[in-house]
Amino acid sequence: MERVRDLFVFSCYTGISYGDLNLLKPENLTIGINGKLWIVTRRMINGNSVKVPLLIKAVSIIEKYKNDISCQVNDSLLPVISNQKVNQYLKEIAIACEVKKHVTFHLARHTFAATVALSNGMPIETVSKILGHKNFLLPRSMQRLWREN
Numbered sequence: 001m002e003r004v005r006d007l008f009v010f011s012c013y014t015g016i017s018y019g020d021l022n023l024l025k026p027e028n029l030t031i032g033i034n035g036k037l038w039i040v041t042r043r044m045i046n047g048n049s050v051k052v053p054l055l056i057k058a059v060s061i062i063e064k065y066k067n068d069i070s071c072q073v074n075d076s077l078l079p080v081i082s083n084q085k086v087n088q089y090l091k092e093i094a095i096a097c098e099v100k101k102h103v104t105f106h107l108a109r110h111t112f113a114a115t116v117a118l119s120n121g122m123p124i125e126t127v128s129k130i131l132g133h134k135n136f137l138l139p140r141s142m143q144r145l146w147r148e149n
Helices: 002-014 018-023 056-064 069-074 083-096 107-120 124-130 140-148
Strands: 029-031 037-042 049-053
Touching (some): 002 056, 018 083
16 A cells, blocks of 8 residues: 555656556656756656656655666566556545545546645646646646636
8 A cells, every 4th residue: 555655656756657657767858957856757558758757755755666677577667567556445435534535546637736736836838738638728627726726
């Protein structure tokens, strides 16, 4: 459950989808022109390029698994867990924490867009680009959150 929590929190800080998270490799890490760590990858679903600056919490999660044997064997940046198991454990975590909302891994992308990005003044076009959307329009649920902020 700790690994599932870490993957979910990582996605909350980066907006990276479950499928794309499982494909991340150490070579997806790069130092940006700002001197900070970034993830540079392509969305599995549409091939769009994604460049995500990493906040301190996301970097600490990467550091936590740097020497993890399963990550080394799989040449993955983070532990690889099936989508079914991740969502099953997220449901158990939500129950244990008395969260009434239906929690799935996809909720992490919404959390990133609403809490990390839009509420901190990031332009909607930038959020859309980080999320890997083909055009700058966010899904209707994200557009509503953007208007509310």
